[in-house]
Amino acid sequence: MGMQINTNLAANNAYRNLSNTQNDLSKSLEKLSSGLRINRAGDDAAGLALSEGLKSQIGGLTVAARNAQDGIGAVQTAEGGLSQAQSILQRLRDLSVQGANDTNNADSRNAIKTEADSLVSELGRIGSSTNFNGAQLLDGSRAKTATTDTSLKFQVGANGDAASQISVDLGSADVSKIAATLKGQDKTGAALSGSNNLSGVKVDLTAGDTYTVTQANTNASFSFTLAAGDTEAAALAKMQAAAGSDYTVSGDNTAGYKFVSNAAAATGNTISVTAATPANVTAAGTTGTEAAPKGLDFSSASASQASIELLTGQITSVSSARASLGASQNRLESAVQTINVAKENLTASNSRIRDTDMAEEMVKFTRNNILSQAGTAMLAQANQTGQGVLQLLR
Numbered sequence: 001m002g003m004q005i006n007t008n009l010a011a012n013n014a015y016r017n018l019s020n021t022q023n024d025l026s027k028s029l030e031k032l033s034s035g036l037r038i039n040r041a042g043d044d045a046a047g048l049a050l051s052e053g054l055k056s057q058i059g060g061l062t063v064a065a066r067n068a069q070d071g072i073g074a075v076q077t078a079e080g081g082l083s084q085a086q087s088i089l090q091r092l093r094d095l096s097v098q099g100a101n102d103t104n105n106a107d108s109r110n111a112i113k114t115e116a117d118s119l120v121s122e123l124g125r126i127g128s129s130t131n132f133n134g135a136q137l138l139d140g141s142r143a144k145t146a147t148t149d150t151s152l153k154f155q156v157g158a159n160g161d162a163a164s165q166i167s168v169d170l171g172s173a174d175v176s177k178i179a180a181t182l183k184g185q186d187k188t189g190a191a192l193s194g195s196n197n198l199s200g201v202k203v204d205l206t207a208g209d210t211y212t213v214t215q216a217n218t219n220a221s222f223s224f225t226l227a228a229g230d231t232e233a234a235a236l237a238k239m240q241a242a243a244g245s246d247y248t249v250s251g252d253n254t255a256g257y258k259f260v261s262n263a264a265a266a267t268g269n270t271i272s273v274t275a276a277t278p279a280n281v282t283a284a285g286t287t288g289t290e291a292a293p294k295g296l297d298f299s300s301a302s303a304s305q306a307s308i309e310l311l312t313g314q315i316t317s318v319s320s321a322r323a324s325l326g327a328s329q330n331r332l333e334s335a336v337q338t339i340n341v342a343k344e345n346l347t348a349s350n351s352r353i354r355d356t357d358m359a360e361e362m363v364k365f366t367r368n369n370i371l372s373q374a375g376t377a378m379l380a381q382a383n384q385t386g387q388g389v390l391q392l393l394r
Contacts, residue, residue, distance in 0.1 A: 060158025184295025
C-alpha cells in the first residue's frame, strides 16, 4: 500500500463510523429525554399513524366520560324535581281523602281547596323551572314522539355514530301537564257522539301542535302537525293530506273545520280530535262538544273521591317516570365505567406503540456512547498515520 497524505482513507472511514454512532447516540438521547420511542414520523411512520388514531379515541373517550357524568347530573336533577312533585301529589291525595269525609263544612272545604291550589301552583312552578344548564326537564318539551324527537341526547362515545349516544326521553316526566290536569285545564279534545262527522273544531294556529283524529270502533285515524303561524288554508291542506281517503276534511279555523268519516260502518260512532297540548283544540261548533275538564274538586264527598282517583293515577305516572329516570341513570353510570375501561386499554396500547422502553434504550445509549469514544480515539489515530511521511522528507 502506498503512502499518501492527500487522501486519508482510514481517517475517512473512522469519521463515517463516528458520524453514524453520533447520530444513533443523538436519537437515543432524544428518546431517553422525551420518554417517547416515536418523536417524528421518520422514527416509525406506520406506528405514528396508529398512535395518532389511538390518541384521538383516547381524547374522545375522556370527553365522553365527562359528558356521561353531565348526563347523570341532568337525570338526577329531573328525578329530584319529580321526587318533590310526588311529595306534593301525596299531600294532595291526603287532602282529597280528608275532603271525602262529610264532617267537613263549607269553611273546611275552602281551607282544603286553598292549600290544594297553592300546592298545584307549586307543581306548575316545578314543571317550568326545573332545568339543567338552561335545558328544561319537566315541562314536556324533552319528549320523543312519532313525528319529533326532542329527547335529551348524551354523547358517550368517541365516534359520530348512533351507538355513541344515549337518549333520555323525558316525555313521561311532564310535571307541567300534571299541574294543568289538576287545575282542570287538561281537556281530552273535541268529540261528537251519534254521528260520523264532527264540525266546528278549532285549533291554535299561533302555537303549532300535533293533532290526532280518531273514530270509535274503527281503525281509521290520522295525525297532522301544524307549525306556529300556519294560515287556515295551510292547516286545511295538511289535514287533507294526512286524512287520505278515510276522511273528508273541509272548513276553516274561523267557523271551525269539519271531519267526515268515509267508512261505511262509521255511522253512529264517536269522532274525536285531540292535541298533544290539550288546550290547543276546542269544539266551538254546533255539533262539536268539548270534554268536561278534569281537575281537583273538594266541594263534596263524591267530588273528593273522584279527586282521590285522579291523584292516584298521577302518582302512578310520576312513579313510572322516576323509575325510567333511575334506569337511565344506571345506564349512564355503566357507560362511564365502560368508557374508563376502554380508555385504559387504549392508553396501554398507545403506550406500547409510542413510549420508550427505557432499559432497552439505555443499553443502546451505553453502547453508542462507548463506540463514540472509541471512534473519536480511532479517528485521532488515523489522523496520525500520515506522520510517517515526514521521516522520508528529512
